[in-house]
Amino acid sequence: MPVQQVSVFLDNRPGSLSEMLGYLDRLKIKIYALSIAEAGEYGVIRMITANPQKTAQVLEDASFNLAKSKKNTEVTAILISDKNPISKITKILGENSVNIEYAYSSAVHYDSKFVLVVKPKEVEKAEKALQQNEAATLTLEEIKQHFQ
Numbered sequence: 001m002p003v004q005q006v007s008v009f010l011d012n013r014p015g016s017l018s019e020m021l022g023y024l025d026r027l028k029i030k031i032y033a034l035s036i037a038e039a040g041e042y043g044v045i046r047m048i049t050a051n052p053q054k055t056a057q058v059l060e061d062a063s064f065n066l067a068k069s070k071k072n073t074e075v076t077a078i079l080i081s082d083k084n085p086i087s088k089i090t091k092i093l094g095e096n097s098v099n100i101e102y103a104y105s106s107a108v109h110y111d112s113k114f115v116l117v118v119k120p121k122e123v124e125k126a127e128k129a130l131q132q133n134e135a136a137t138l139t140l141e142e143i144k145q146h147f148q
Contacts, residue, residue: 001139002074002123004052007067008045008059012038017045023062029055032143033106033117048106048117050144074123077143079136081113089135096129098122110146
């Protein structure tokens with residue numbers, strides 16, 4: 001099942017990330033995974049939070065610039081283990097003609113394993129291929145349970 005991600009555009013300047021994260025801290029919104037990418041004058045922040053709808057709404061209400069396309073907000077959270085290392089996950093997706101647009105790690109750990117967040121071009125196709133190859137994907141509720 002896909003996980004909803006929140007994407008925010010920030011000015012590429014000192015302090016802008018701190019302002020946004022401080023705002024989420026004050027509202028006690030937990031962040032389970034975070035990616036920061038430079039895009040010229042802007043930074044693109046992608047994150048998995050405890051409540052993506054609330055996160056998006058409060059950031060938008062505070063005049064932060066969100067990427068709103070639903071298609072771009074669905075990601076797959078994959079449990080990486082000795083049995084299913086990143087190399088195997090990427091091989092499964094490649095062999096099933098699923099392109100990975102980007103990926104980032106999370107702060108979620110489970111029995112010495114970690115969760116990799118992947119944005120495949122076709123989320124449903126990716127999750128089906130992973131399931132058929134016994135690679136575990138996690139829901140947002142499962143991510144919450146294993147957050148340390």
